[in-house]
Amino acid sequence: MSKKLNIIEAMKMPIGTEFEVIFDGKKIPNNTMVIYRSLASDRNTKHIDWKSHPDGTFMKPYDYLINGVFIPIQQPVSFMEAIEEGSEDKKVKVVMDRITFPKHFTDALNKYMTLNEIFKFMSEHLSRVGIRNVIKEGKWYIEESEADSNE
Known part of the structure; x- marks a missing residue:
C-alpha cells in the first residue's frame, strides 16, 4: 500500500523524497519527482521538480501538477x-x-x-x-x- 498525496501533502515530506506522479489517472513513464532544497533564496524553502530535469531550470506550477497524485517511492533503509x-x-x-x-x-x-x-x-x-x-x-x-x- 502506498500513500496517495496531493501537492500540499507532498511538499510537507522531507527533502529528498521521491514520488511517482499520476496526472489525470495516468502514470507519467520514466519520470520521478523529487523534493529539493531551494537555493534561490536565503530562506530554508523547498521545491519539487522532475528528477531528470536539467540543472539550473525550475518546474513551473502547471495546473496538471497542482491536480496530480503524488505517491512516495519507498527507499531502502539501513x-x-x-x-x-x-x-x-x-x-x-x-x-x-x-x-x-x-x-x-x-x-x-x-x-x-x-x-x-x-x-x-x-x-x-x-x-x-x-x-x-x-x-x-x-x-x-x-x-x-x-x-x-x-x-
Whole structure:
C-alpha cells in the first residue's frame, strides 16, 4: 500500500523524497519527482521538480501538477533500521542487486517476512560469509502497513 498525496501533502515530506506522479489517472513513464532544497533564496524553502530535469531550470506550477497524485517511492533503509523496525507486526525484505545468488534464493528473500523468517532462511541456505554479504550489501525495506497508507 502506498500513500496517495496531493501537492500540499507532498511538499510537507522531507527533502529528498521521491514520488511517482499520476496526472489525470495516468502514470507519467520514466519520470520521478523529487523534493529539493531551494537555493534561490536565503530562506530554508523547498521545491519539487522532475528528477531528470536539467540543472539550473525550475518546474513551473502547471495546473496538471497542482491536480496530480503524488505517491512516495519507498527507499531502502539501513540494516540497523530494519532490525529496529522489524517485528511480527512489521515485516522486512532484503533485495540484492550487487550480489549474485541463485534466482530461487533471491526470489525467496524478495518478499516481506519477519526477521526470524529471514534469518532462518539464510542460516539454512548460506554460509556465514554469505549472510554477512546479504546484511552488508542488501537493500532493506520495511513493509508499509495499512495505517501508513491513505488509500
